[in-house]
Amino acid sequence: MTSSTRHFVLAAGGTGGHLTPAFALAHELERRGHHVALITDERGEAIPGKPDFLTAHVLPAGRFGKNPLRWPAAIKAVLQGRTMSQRLYETVQPTAVIGFGGYPALPALLGAQAMEIPTIVHEQNAVLGRVNRLLAGRVDAIALSYPDVDRLKAKYEKKTHLVGNPVRPAVLSLRDQEFPAFTEEGLFRVLVTGGSQGARVLSEVVPDGLSMLPPALRNRLQVTQQCRPEDLDAVRARYANHEIPAELATYFENMSARLADTHLFIGRAGASTIAELTAVGRPAILVPLPIATDDHQAANTREIVKAGGARSIRQTGFTAKELAKQIAAMAQRPETLANAAHAAWNCGRPDAASDLADLVESFGGADMMDVIRVGENNARGASQEAAPNRATRDTPRGKGA
Known part of the structure; x- marks a missing residue:
């Protein structure tokens, strides 16, 4: 590990949609010499494809459905998970906590915010998910996979960054x-x-x-x-x-x-x-x-x-x-x-994992790199949309086109 080694915690629901980009970011951060841990649920702990170096911590996380009678139990689970996450952070001392959606991310992010640890959320879909929507006003940055995302309020524009959705290295x-x-x-x-x-x-x-x-x-x-x-x-x-x-x-x-x-x-x-x-x-x-x-x-x-x-x-x-x-x-x-x-x-954003890692590293370290900014608040993926002369976006690649 280098002298600039830091600790990051990723928090995600137990589905492949939430965990695939989390795993891609984990690989990139580990490649850069950082320590990475994961907070998830039982499904996420056992899901195929989890990197061997990534230690998973299963914390309580209540699921808020349509039945209000179940909300008290869900709130209790979230509070328990928040307390347990804070104990983990006291040991790990993360530079930032990054949420990828899903209810297991909620207590992890709330615990980090209570301890004034920087928080970032990544949204994989073109509609801001429920947990990310709930915390959008409180997180330090919002990373997007699409240039247009529904349910994202205009007042959060200055802290949004278009990075794309990281995919598996084999793909x-x-x-x-x-x-x-x-x-x-x-x-x-x-x-x-x-x-x-x-x-x-x-x-x-x-x-x-x-x-x-x-x-x-x-x-x-x-x-x-x-x-x-x-x-x-x-x-x-x-x-x-x-x-x-x-x-x-x-x-x-x-x-x-x-x-x-x-x-x-x-x-x-x-x-x-x-x-x-x-x-x-x-x-x-x-x-x-x-x-x-x-x-x-x-x-x-x-x-x-x-x-x-x-x-x-x-x-x-x-x-x-x-x-x-x-x-x-x-x-x-x-x-x-x-x-x-x-x-x-x-339409692809092949630098998604790298751009997201740049964004994550910008908290607690050097000032945010200009390379991930476009205008005031978008990441390199946005620059591909904004610059028609970029070969990666608009020049035919000879792939049968």
Whole structure:
């Protein structure tokens, strides 16, 4: 460790959407010589992919639902978690505490604020989450993944920083690879995932939609689809009836390798999914989860759809016929799909982990670096939007575009 070694604490809910960017930041801070610890719940402590060096602390965290009768117990749990976090901080003495959303982040951030430790929150979605919204007025900085975020009050503009949503190193390493060759005679590789929530509608609609494609596309299909265990046999039968070759599983270990070969992605619009699609540059048809809090998945699609890198279909209109129509519009000509891939790639923010680490390091150390400021308050990701002559954003990369 160097003489500038500091301690940072990351706090996140136990889902992959919260923990993936937290783990990416942990790797970057550890690479820079700092100590990093994690506050989460039981799910987060056991989730695959947690760095070996990252010690996890499980603290009580009440969940505030719609039933007010449960709020007293939730408040009690938050207060207990806040007290326990303060005991941890007395030992660790962190330079800053960084929250990634989810209820487990709440007591950790409240404890830090009570001890006057700098706090930062990172928002993965295009709608400010409930915990981040609750604490937005009290934190020292708000790091954003999108240039336009709903539920973020204008009065907080001076402490917001556009950094992007960090992705896994295995995915980021694909960014400079060519978009896989897509010709009028070659294979048409489609990747379908839906996550644990709402994947059934994809299992029901996608096989039939693919069967309705024009023969020139249908006969070249090679499908990889992630399904829920209870749907696996039915989906396999659908593809067999349509005579479409498909590899199906409930989980794929080498998802990054499969993404590398993909010509078109079909799936939900979670923050990590969009971040990975834009990091690699893969066109997509997105079906936002309708029950997502504050409809944040629909908001997540705005930037990539506006750029031309994806199409979004509301679940109420997600039929086999509509899916086939949208796929045909994107893939009937090779250059159309390649242009969509390039548009998606242009939305990527590959420096997200580094920019977020720069922001985090600016507390308790040197003055905030100019490199992460644009105007008064945005990070380097914003400068990519503001400067049309930047090669990383607007110069064609030769990826089939």
